[in-house]
Amino acid sequence: MNRSNPLGALPTLKLRLAVIIIAAVGVTVATFYATLKWWVLWPAFAGVLAGGVALAVVWILSRGTLEPLREMASASEAIARGEFDTRVVENSRDEIGRLAHSFNLMAHELAQTDRVRRDLVANVSHELRTPLTSLQVKLENIADGIEVADAETISTMLLQTERLGRLVEQLLDLSRLEAGTVPLDRREFEIWPMLELAARESRLALPNANISIAVEPRDLTVDGDPERLHQVVANLVENAVRYSPPGGTIAVDACREGGDIRIEVADNGPGISAAETELVFERFYRSDSARSTRDGGAGLGLAIARWIVDLHGGEIRPEPRDPHGCRMIVTLPAHAA
Amino acid sequence: MVVAGATRTVAVIEDEESIAQPIAARLRSEGYVVEIAYDGPSGVEMVDRIRPDVVVLDLMLPGFDGLEVCRRIQRDRWVPVLMLTARDSEADLVIGLSVGADDYMTKPFSARELVARVGALMRRAERVSTPSKDLSGLLRIGTIELDPATRKVTVAGADVHLTPTEFELVCHLGRRPGRVSTREELLEDVWGYDFPAGGRTVDSHVRSVRRKLGADVVRTVHGVGYAIDEIAVAS
Numbered sequence: 001m002n003r004s005n006p007l008g009a010l011p012t013l014k015l016r017l018a019v020i021i022i023a024a025v026g027v028t029v030a031t032f033y034a035t036l037k038w039w040v041l042w043p044a045f046a047g048v049l050a051g052g053v054a055l056a057v058v059w060i061l062s063r064g065t066l067e068p069l070r071e072m073a074s075a076s077e078a079i080a081r082g083e084f085d086t087r088v089v090e091n092s093r094d095e096i097g098r099l100a101h102s103f104n105l106m107a108h109e110l111a112q113t114d115r116v117r118r119d120l121v122a123n124v125s126h127e128l129r130t131p132l133t134s135l136q137v138k139l140e141n142i143a144d145g146i147e148v149a150d151a152e153t154i155s156t157m158l159l160q161t162e163r164l165g166r167l168v169e170q171l172l173d174l175s176r177l178e179a180g181t182v183p184l185d186r187r188e189f190e191i192w193p194m195l196e197l198a199a200r201e202s203r204l205a206l207p208n209a210n211i212s213i214a215v216e217p218r219d220l221t222v223d224g225d226p227e228r229l230h231q232v233v234a235n236l237v238e239n240a241v242r243y244s245p246p247g248g249t250i251a252v253d254a255c256r257e258g259g260d261i262r263i264e265v266a267d268n269g270p271g272i273s274a275a276e277t278e279l280v281f282e283r284f285y286r287s288d289s290a291r292s293t294r295d296g297g298a299g300l301g302l303a304i305a306r307w308i309v310d311l312h313g314g315e316i317r318p319e320p321r322d323p324h325g326c327r328m329i330v331t332l333p334a335h336a337a
Numbered sequence: 338m339v340v341a342g343a344t345r346t347v348a349v350i351e352d353e354e355s356i357a358q359p360i361a362a363r364l365r366s367e368g369y370v371v372e373i374a375y376d377g378p379s380g381v382e383m384v385d386r387i388r389p390d391v392v393v394l395d396l397m398l399p400g401f402d403g404l405e406v407c408r409r410i411q412r413d414r415w416v417p418v419l420m421l422t423a424r425d426s427e428a429d430l431v432i433g434l435s436v437g438a439d440d441y442m443t444k445p446f447s448a449r450e451l452v453a454r455v456g457a458l459m460r461r462a463e464r465v466s467t468p469s470k471d472l473s474g475l476l477r478i479g480t481i482e483l484d485p486a487t488r489k490v491t492v493a494g495a496d497v498h499l500t501p502t503e504f505e506l507v508c509h510l511g512r513r514p515g516r517v518s519t520r521e522e523l524l525e526d527v528w529g530y531d532f533p534a535g536g537r538t539v540d541s542h543v544r545s546v547r548r549k550l551g552a553d554v555v556r557t558v559h560g561v562g563y564a565i566d567e568i569a570v571a572s
Binding site: 130132133134159 | 359
């Protein structure tokens with residue numbers, strides 16, 4: 001039996017109180033009776049003695065009952081101050097013990113959220129600082145006459161500005177999706193035109209991109225938000241184009257698979273390793289090959305794509321392509337649940 | 338501002354071409370010879386090859402990061418390093434891990450200031466390579482001994498490694514026992530800066546010195562600067 005918490009093993013607070021009361025009453029009666037019978041003392045004195053013994057028993061048995069509550073009160077204040085690694089001791093099995101357990105779970109969850117938030121701020125600031133630095137040093141050079149503001153210089157600065165704009169746009173989009181403030185505008189629509197549009201946009205950015213589209217059957221439809229799903233496909237195609245070697249082929253396919261619609265974007269880029277299949281969907285995650293690509297994205301595109309697919313009740317996952325490359329597979333329920 | 342008779346070389350190691358190129362252009366316009374590397378391994382190779390007077394180094398690099406580059410290029414000779422970081426919190430990391438970065442700038446920074454700092458590091462490198470005679474006496478601070486002639490540092494007889502910047506910082510304060518030096522004074526005398534920016538560089542180096550020599554060696558005078566007290570200089 002634990003001395004600082006003798007009744008900690010009892011499953012409920014009610015039982016704990018019952019044990020304390022029965023013990024107290026029992027001890028009182030026994031003491032009172034014994035004092036009168038064997039020592040033949042005054043009844044008043046026997047009463048005082050019995051009361052004292054009962055108090056001692058209650059005091060010993062109730063140890064550790066309320067202490068966790070006091071501890072939780074001060075731990076709550078610590079967490080409110082931002083000390084997220086504060087934990088309380090879980091030393092009983094009753095309701096208070098369970099409360100302590102939930103309290104610790106909550107503290108852990110808060111610590112996690114806080115860490116994610118910190119990482120996010122650090123990543124955002126890093127992604128913003130790089131294009132800003134490049135703009136500042138370029139502009140200073142032009143102001144001081146070291147470089148001339150010719151078309152080439154200005155178009156590199158324009159690229160940096162676009163990169164900043166895209167980053168801000170993606171960040172806002174992601175936070176709107178996470179907050180759930182943009183409801184899906186679902187309707188039944190044909191897939192082929194959506195894939196065609198995404199491919200056309202990518203060809204605009206890279207004119208000799210080799211993109212083939214196959215939809216089976218040709219008039220296949222899906223139930224979803226056309227604009228959001230276009231965003232997903234456009235993002236996958238854009239990634240495929242970005243990581244494909246010159247002359248590589250990108251295949252965009254869609255077909256029915258059981259009750260689901262399956263859309264696949266395949267490239268012959270470096271592919272995604274098995275260890276990275278989950279990581280690529282994390283905000284700001286970029287594989288080494290993506291990092292070394294000049295003017296790569298900030299690592300938000302796939303995070304956004306996953307949110308949109310999740311909202312549709314579907315799933316998105318990468319698979320390797322033979323002999324090398326990556327297939328991004330999106331499965332969507334053909335009809336909303 | 339080319340110094341007569343000698344061309345100074347700067348190595349820029351930065352993976353963002355759109356930052357590396359304009360920095361290089363500005364440094365060239367100041368008369369330096371500049372070479373650029375875009376990742377860690379080729380950066381180390383370049384420094385070994387061209388033996389630059391100052392290295393401008395980005396912390397986040399493909400291959401291996403700026404800290405590793407710093408460690409490798411300092412292995413056989415000291416070269417002043419100006420580190421570029423994208424996060425405020427990285428300052429202590431850069432300076433404190435005793436990899437030998439002498440200064441840092443947080444992105445976004447001004448290219449004008451970068452050139453001024455590179456120039457100051459050049460001047461300092463020169464002074465360090467020709468130590469003046471009058472400061473050659475052994476310096477003793479409690480159980481700590483610094484020998485400016487051999488640049489050896491011992492604490493209670495045990496060898497301790499200080500980077501050249503840290504060494505000069507302790508010498509500067511140690512030669513003026515009890516006197517408070519402001520951050521600006523230290524930047525001017527130890528770093529050779531003639532502009533007031535970079536107070537936090539001083540703070541980071543002081544923290545690093547305290548980690549190596551003991552927390553009570555350097556006293557902070559709040560709102561003013563730093564001082565070293567209890568001292569006995571012997572020669």
